[in-house]
Amino acid sequence: AQTVTQSQPEMSVQEAETVTLSCTYDTSESDYYLFWYKQPPSRQMILVIRQEAYKQQNATENRFSVNFQKAAKSFSLKISDSQLGDAAMYFCAYRSAKGETSGSRLTFGEGTQLTVNP
């Protein structure tokens, strides 16, 4: 079974600064997908960024980028130029590429609560 671990329950950053959230995972599979979801106080789960394991290039979405280290099974999220609206709980998630068998289920980490200080 796959597991996802986020070792930082809480992080804080000054507005306009850069912060990195850590995520490690354990799997015996070679083909999979990784995601970062954001959950603001509204509780809505919002997809921030995704990474395909077969791609060596790190995914980027505007101010959000990842550092994907497949051999180390590490998948960190970097938020540049942090904004007050980035304050939220961030979840790292894993999905097997074996869609039909597993129903494409997501396995989530415990979450990291990010505070942005003005």
Added chain:
Amino acid sequence: NAGVTQTPKFRVLKTGQSMTLLCAQDMNHEYMYWYRQDPGMGLRLIHYSVGEGTTAKGEVPDGYNVSRLKKQNFLLGLESAAPSQTSVYFCASSNQGTYQETQYFGPGTRLLVL
């Protein structure tokens, strides 16, 4: 286009009562999921469905039943609620089998069992 909607938003139950949570999606997705979120534990999969008329157990299925009679709806039932089922419940749906497959989440249902 409403995406994924959940009914109700909040509910209080007494131990032993039953209730059904409704999830609806208008994106013609094949796959649908029910998760529960508890403090410090992230989201855990309860049940899922890979198509109309199908259901399967997830990580924490005990105490719950599901039905997918229509493609757009996925119902989660609690036959006899227990305090341990106090949680926030999220429904999600996804497009099947594409490499761009992404799960879209509903706004959540907060359930309190006394």
